[in-house]
Amino acid sequence: MxxxxxxxxxxxxxxxxxxxxxxxxxxxxxxxxxxxxPLAFTAGYVMNATNSYLDVQIVPPHQADVGRQVAAIFRYNPTLMIPAFGSQTYEIYQTPPSNVNTSLVSSGILRIPLASSSRFVVGDAIVARYVFxxxxxxxxxxxxxxxxxxxxxxxxxxxxxxxxxxxxxxxxxxxxxxxxxxxxxxxxxxxxxxxxxxxxxxxxxxxxxxxxxxxxxTYYFNVTQVINSTALIITQYNNWPNVLNVGIGTNLEFSTSQKPFTVYATVTLASASVYNSNSQLYIFTSPINASVGDW
Known part of the structure; x- marks a missing residue:
C-alpha cells in the first residue's frame, strides 16, 4: 500500500x-x-510564426522552459479555459527536431522549434506539451x-x-x-x-x-508466421511495451482480415517466448487453422 x-x-x-x-x-x-x-508543458500566445518555429509569450504561472523538446501543440480558448473547439480546433503532434530545443528569445518569450510548417498564427493561444x-x-x-x-x-x-x-x-x-x-x-x-x-x-x-x-x-495482434497448427508468431505494431505478455491460460480470439470483428476460433495460450522486439512465439493447447494476416 x-x-x-x-x-x-x-x-x-x-x-x-x-x-x-x-x-x-x-x-x-x-x-x-x-x-x-517543472511542468511537462507550457502555454501562452503566439507572437511570431514561421515554418520552423513559434515564438510564444509565456503566460504565468507557466514557465519559459529552455532546452525542452516539444512533442505536441494545441490551440487553446483562454476565455473558457478549454482547448479551442469548432472551427478553431487545431493540434499537431511532431517528432521534435533533433538538433534544436526550446530557447529564450527575450524575457518571457520562448522559441518552440517545429518539425514542419503549421497553421498556428500570431495571436493564437497555445499549449505546448514536451516529450512524453x-x-x-x-x-x-x-x-x-x-x-x-x-x-x-x-x-x-x-x-x-x-x-x-x-x-x-x-x-x-x-x-x-x-x-x-x-x-x-x-x-x-x-x-x-x-x-x-x-x-x-x-x-x-x-x-x-x-x-x-x-x-x-484491449489490443489486436497480427499473425505474421505459421509454424504449425499449434504454434504461431504473433506481432504487435503499436510499440507499447509488454502488451504481448498476455499470460498463460488466456483465451485468444481469432478473426480474418476480411472479417476483423467476426471470431472464427478461440484457443488457450499454453506458452509464449520472445521472437523479436515486437513479436512472440505463441503455443496453444489445441490446434488452430490460422493464416498469415489474421488478427
Missing part, C-alpha cells in the same frame, strides 16, 4: 513515475495529492488494484496507466489543473489496457487532460 496522511502533497522535481507496481495483489494507493515542478516520459501511476499484471482519495495536478505522460489488471477500483480519484494552469495531465487521465474482471470508477473526475479522460481498451 502507498498511503499518505490527510492527502499528503508529493511535489516532484523530475519527470519520474511516482508508483510503479508490477505483479502485485490487493495494492492500494491512497490519500495523496501529486504535482510536478513516464506515467504518474503505472501498474502491470495486478489483481484488485485500488486508487483512492488521490488527486493528480499534472503529469509527464498519463496520470494513471494500468496494463492487465484483474480488477480496478478508482474511488475519489481526481485529475485537475491547479494554480491557473491551462492543462492537467498531458495525456490520458485514466488508461486501462487489457484489463479484466471489473473496472469500478466511483466519485471521480477528470478535468483539462491533454488526451482521453478514460481509455479502456
Amino acid at each position: 502507498g498511503q499518505g496522511m490527510n492527502q499528503t502533497l508529493l511535489l516532484v522535481h523530475s519527470s519520474t513515475a511516482i508508483f510503479t507496481v508490477v505483479s502485485c495483489q490487493s495494492f492500494t494507493v491512497s490519500s495523496l495529492a501529486i504535482d510536478y515542478n 516520459t513516464t506515467h504518474v501511476i503505472y501498474a502491470e499484471n495486478v489483481t484488485n488494484f485500488t486508487v483512492q482519495s488521490v488527486t493528480i495536478y499534472t503529469s509527464w505522460s498519463m496520470a494513471t496507466y494500468i496494463l492487465r489488471a484483474y480488477g480496478i477500483n478508482m474511488i475519489d480519484y481526481h485529475v485537475k489543473p491547479i494554480n491557473g494552469h491551462w492543462l492537467s495531465a498531458v495525456q490520458d487521465c485514466m488508461h486501462f489496457s487489457d484489463s479484466r474482471y471489473y473496472i469500478n470508477i466511483i466519485n471521480s473526475s477528470c478535468e483539462a487532460s491533454g488526451d482521453d479522460g478514460l481509455n479502456a481498451l
Whole structure:
C-alpha cells in the first residue's frame, strides 16, 4: 500500500513515475495529492510564426522552459479555459527536431522549434506539451488494484496507466489543473489496457487532460508466421511495451482480415517466448487453422 496522511502533497522535481507496481495483489494507493515542478508543458500566445518555429509569450504561472523538446501543440480558448473547439480546433503532434530545443528569445518569450510548417498564427493561444516520459501511476499484471482519495495536478505522460489488471477500483480519484494552469495531465487521465474482471470508477473526475479522460481498451495482434497448427508468431505494431505478455491460460480470439470483428476460433495460450522486439512465439493447447494476416 502507498498511503499518505490527510492527502499528503508529493511535489516532484523530475519527470519520474511516482508508483510503479508490477505483479502485485490487493495494492492500494491512497490519500495523496501529486504535482510536478517543472511542468511537462507550457502555454501562452503566439507572437511570431514561421515554418520552423513559434515564438510564444509565456503566460504565468507557466514557465519559459529552455532546452525542452516539444512533442505536441494545441490551440487553446483562454476565455473558457478549454482547448479551442469548432472551427478553431487545431493540434499537431511532431517528432521534435533533433538538433534544436526550446530557447529564450527575450524575457518571457520562448522559441518552440517545429518539425514542419503549421497553421498556428500570431495571436493564437497555445499549449505546448514536451516529450512524453513516464506515467504518474503505472501498474502491470495486478489483481484488485485500488486508487483512492488521490488527486493528480499534472503529469509527464498519463496520470494513471494500468496494463492487465484483474480488477480496478478508482474511488475519489481526481485529475485537475491547479494554480491557473491551462492543462492537467498531458495525456490520458485514466488508461486501462487489457484489463479484466471489473473496472469500478466511483466519485471521480477528470478535468483539462491533454488526451482521453478514460481509455479502456484491449489490443489486436497480427499473425505474421505459421509454424504449425499449434504454434504461431504473433506481432504487435503499436510499440507499447509488454502488451504481448498476455499470460498463460488466456483465451485468444481469432478473426480474418476480411472479417476483423467476426471470431472464427478461440484457443488457450499454453506458452509464449520472445521472437523479436515486437513479436512472440505463441503455443496453444489445441490446434488452430490460422493464416498469415489474421488478427
